[in-house]
Amino acid sequence: EPEVTQTPSHQVTQMGQEVILRCVPISNHLYFYWYRQILGQKVEFLVSFYNNEISEKSEIFDDQFSVERPDGSNFTLKIRSTKLEDSAMYFCASRHTNQPQHFGDGTRLSIL
Amino acid sequence: LAKTTQPISMDSYEGQEVNITCSHNNIATNDYITWYQQFPSQGPRFIIQGYKTKVTNEVASLFIPADRKSSTLSLPRVSLSDTAVYYCLVGGWGQTGANNLFFGTGTRLTVIP
Numbered sequence: 001e002p003e004v005t006q007t008p009s010h011q012v013t014q015m016g017q018e019v020i021l022r023c024v025p026i027s028n029h030l031y032f033y034w035y036r037q038i039l040g041q042k043v044e045f046l047v048s049f050y051n052n053e054i055s056e057k058s059e060i061f062d063d064q065f066s067v068e069r070p071d072g073s074n075f076t077l078k079i080r081s082t083k084l085e086d087s088a089m090y091f092c093a094s095r096h097t098n099q100p101q102h103f104g105d106g107t108r109l110s111i112l
Numbered sequence: 113l114a115k116t117t118q119p120i121s122m123d124s125y126e127g128q129e130v131n132i133t134c135s136h137n138n139i140a141t142n143d144y145i146t147w148y149q150q151f152p153s154q155g156p157r158f159i160i161q162g163y164k165t166k167v168t169n170e171v172a173s174l175f176i177p178a179d180r181k182s183s184t185l186s187l188p189r190v191s192l193s194d195t196a197v198y199y200c201l202v203g204g205w206g207q208t209g210a211n212n213l214f215f216g217t218g219t220r221l222t223v224i225p
Binding site: 033048089091101 | 146148150153154155156157158161199212213214215216217218
């Protein structure tokens, strides 16, 4: 069964550094998402992306965040200048039209 | 967005059938009901989705009464590996829009040997 894959599985970064989280969505999917989950808390929506542009974004997704689909297979989340509170699991998801979202297993981001 | 309410936790013995009920009193006409499962340090995994009546797949059944104000996820004969958090989500599905998912706190199911 096709899967959403995310790399790296764990990223450790100094506060203030830029970080890029990478995702390879399922190949024929059209809609892409990023979510995050702070340890012990709920899964929170960050941003959705369709047709090469952001569809919706949450209040969490401020100017420090950006997303990109640089080629036909990758979908990236960039955090420009990381803060301690950005430490969390970041999940990528994708779906086809009228289908449920499928999630990757996440990248654990640790900010020191 | 329809708010959902589900029990915070449940315990069950191995081999038992588990039913987790979710309330969604403000469900809209075009909302679907979807359940996800999440293990520690993994992404949510889609279990089942329905609009009304009963849906069954290889892992679970979903019962939705006529008023659609609640739904029940049924897991037959649970095993230790079913210990996880289960999320009930309600939202539009047939639309071509973003269909962002808004997770609640879920139900933490613990299966006991």
